[in-house]
Amino acid sequence: MVIKGIAASPGIVIGKAFLINSQTLSITKRKIPKEELPLEIARFEEALIKTRSEIIEVKKKITNELGGEHGEIFDAHLLVLEDRALIEEVIAGLKKDRASVEYVFSRVLERYTSAFTRIDDEYLRERLSDIQDVGKRILQNLLGGEKTMLKDLKEEVIVVAYDLSPSDTASMQRDKVKAFITDIGGRTSHTAIMARSLEIPAVIGVEIGTREIKNGDTVIVDGNCGLVLVNPDRVTIQKFRKSKKELAELQRDLVKIRKLPAKTKDGYHVQLSANIEFQEELSSVISHGADGIGLYRTEYFYMNRSGLPTEDEHFEAYKKVAEKIKPQTVIIRTMDLGGDKFISQLEVPRELNPFLGWRAIRFCLARPEIFKVQLRGILRASAYGSLKLMYPMISGVEELKEANKILEKCKRELEKEKINYNRDIEVGAMIEIPSAALTSDILANEVDFFSIGTNDLIQYSLAVDRSNEKIAYLYNPAHPAVLRLIQNVINTGHNKGLWVGMCGEMAADPAMALLLLGMGLDEFSTSPLVVPQIKKLIRSVRMEDAQKMAKEALKLSSGNRIKKFVEEKLKRIAPEFITGKGR
Numbered sequence: 001m002v003i004k005g006i007a008a009s010p011g012i013v014i015g016k017a018f019l020i021n022s023q024t025l026s027i028t029k030r031k032i033p034k035e036e037l038p039l040e041i042a043r044f045e046e047a048l049i050k051t052r053s054e055i056i057e058v059k060k061k062i063t064n065e066l067g068g069e070h071g072e073i074f075d076a077h078l079l080v081l082e083d084r085a086l087i088e089e090v091i092a093g094l095k096k097d098r099a100s101v102e103y104v105f106s107r108v109l110e111r112y113t114s115a116f117t118r119i120d121d122e123y124l125r126e127r128l129s130d131i132q133d134v135g136k137r138i139l140q141n142l143l144g145g146e147k148t149m150l151k152d153l154k155e156e157v158i159v160v161a162y163d164l165s166p167s168d169t170a171s172m173q174r175d176k177v178k179a180f181i182t183d184i185g186g187r188t189s190h191t192a193i194m195a196r197s198l199e200i201p202a203v204i205g206v207e208i209g210t211r212e213i214k215n216g217d218t219v220i221v222d223g224n225c226g227l228v229l230v231n232p233d234r235v236t237i238q239k240f241r242k243s244k245k246e247l248a249e250l251q252r253d254l255v256k257i258r259k260l261p262a263k264t265k266d267g268y269h270v271q272l273s274a275n276i277e278f279q280e281e282l283s284s285v286i287s288h289g290a291d292g293i294g295l296y297r298t299e300y301f302y303m304n305r306s307g308l309p310t311e312d313e314h315f316e317a318y319k320k321v322a323e324k325i326k327p328q329t330v331i332i333r334t335m336d337l338g339g340d341k342f343i344s345q346l347e348v349p350r351e352l353n354p355f356l357g358w359r360a361i362r363f364c365l366a367r368p369e370i371f372k373v374q375l376r377g378i379l380r381a382s383a384y385g386s387l388k389l390m391y392p393m394i395s396g397v398e399e400l401k402e403a404n405k406i407l408e409k410c411k412r413e414l415e416k417e418k419i420n421y422n423r424d425i426e427v428g429a430m431i432e433i434p435s436a437a438l439t440s441d442i443l444a445n446e447v448d449f450f451s452i453g454t455n456d457l458i459q460y461s462l463a464v465d466r467s468n469e470k471i472a473y474l475y476n477p478a479h480p481a482v483l484r485l486i487q488n489v490i491n492t493g494h495n496k497g498l499w500v501g502m503c504g505e506m507a508a509d510p511a512m513a514l515l516l517l518g519m520g521l522d523e524f525s526t527s528p529l530v531v532p533q534i535k536k537l538i539r540s541v542r543m544e545d546a547q548k549m550a551k552e553a554l555k556l557s558s559g560n561r562i563k564k565f566v567e568e569k570l571k572r573i574a575p576e577f578i579t580g581k582g583r
């Protein structure tokens with residue numbers, strides 16, 4: 001059986017499936033520290049919300065198939081979810097027992113069951129079956145959400161799950177998880193980005209993975225093509241083993257050019273940097289020949305830990321990266337939590353539209369005491385290497401001015417305390433909201449550089465959730481609206497004397513990279529694995545050809561046309577990139 005999904009992280013792996021679902025997990029009493037109580041409550045709330053939408057979905061399906069009266073059963077189920085007594089009992093139990101929420105919830109469920117079975121009343125007995133049904137669903141969602149097994153694997157596996165959060169992925173045992181497959185998610189979801197940075201091959205958005213794959217099935221994950229093969233025959237396995245070998249050879253070939261500059265045939269030089277999430281990736285940045293780090297996503301520093309990082313922890317972490325990459329530059333992006341990245345310690349309330357909500361710089365400006373801890377850490381580390389910093393999710397000039405004001409305050413404090421830092425540290429704005437792209441001429445007066453974050457810019461300008469596989473076909477970086485915004489930012493930046501980079505995934509697509517080169521982009525920042533490929537591309541073309549091609553492409557009417565046009569041109573103007581096994 002072949003299942004098609006989204007190619008999230010490259011590599012071919014053959015192995016045994018390990019399903020993450022409630023059957024593989026057991027409820028044991030796990031004590032939790034006091035400071036993690038809000039996290040448990042948040043997990044409970046999340047499970048209630050998820051259960052609610054599942055029940056609504058089932059109700060819809062049953063009503064369509066069997067008629068309204070059958071669907072009404074589920075109204076009773078929805079009422080159970082709103083039962084304050086049940087919810088309050090769980091929250092009180094959490095505070096009293098200080099145990100994981102699934103344990104507390106399962107105990108509450110047991111108490112309800114034994115109390116109701118003792119009552120001789122037909123109506124109430126029916127209510128009990130509602131409570132048990134709903135309770136089972138809530139437990140499944142809680143257990144599925146915890147994914148404790150991922151931290152305690154005994155053998156090498158290919159993880160198959162409905163969904164994995166970025167922090168689930170971050171806490172995977174890399175020596176045991178050889179690849180993963182999820183039912184939902186898009187290519188630029190943070191789970192996919194995380195997989196690339198951990199170099200774990202992944203296919204996501206397969207929709208039917210957890211339904212069709214059984215525990216222990218042999219599966220092939222082809223993270224390059226976005227394919228999952230379930231229980232393949234011997235001939236297929238052999239074919240994929242051969243492709244895996246060829247892929248490894250190709251990667252070795254590409255890495256050979258790591259010491260050469262990212263220069264076009266006609267001598268035009270671009271900056272080719274890498275994106276990282278963890279310090280462990282530094283050796284990969286160096287071995288793949290990047291000219292520095294164009295995006296250090298610092299929010300992972302806040303995840304999978306109890307309590308917020310201290311100023312010293314920030315300082316030590318950034319100092320280490322700066323020293324290791326010196327004399328090259330590291331661009332540290334200030335914390336960008338929210339959207340699909342949450343942490344419990346900040347107690348950010350759940351929102352209806354988290355991607356449009358109280359997140360990233362909005363949160364930082366509202367909580368300057370938290371923001372300043374990170375800014376001071378970055379400033380202190382700037383004395384030990386070449387550091388720049390940039391703010392995520394800037395939507396207008398006021399935010400940018402406010403952020404800079406807080407930065408200035410931190411600088412003054414450090415001066416007073418006689419602590420060293422680089423007074424001329426460059427500051428940039430990420431351009432990832434259409435309003436920022438359109439007002440880049442105004443923003444340019446406040447910063448030293450722009451870095452275009454296309455992962456978000458595309459989702460916001462096309463109204464396409466970056467992590468939703470169902471609308472992935474609409475998520476098109478070549479859409480003329482996206483290209484016009486990008487061209488505007490590049491032109492404005494250059495007119496104002498700023499360099500303009502891109503740290504979104506668009507820069508990692510060879511055809512798009514060729515287009516961006518022609519549009520005048522100064523810096524490309526991609527995951528370390530992709531750096532050699534983009535370098536090879538840049539070294540295979542002439543700037544003059546890229547510029548001509550970009551001009552023509554921007555005249556076309558649709559994203560699909562532009563994509564096809566650029567791919568065709570790539571074949572023609574950089575034949576050695578294709579024929580020379582460049583991709």
Ligand code: PEP
Pocket residue numbers: 193295297336432452453454455456457503504505
């Ligand atoms: C982006 O939005 O393009 C980006 C680089 O930031 P992130 O993927 O972390 O949102």
Ligand code: MG
Pocket residue numbers: 392432453455456
């Ligand atoms: Mg972003």
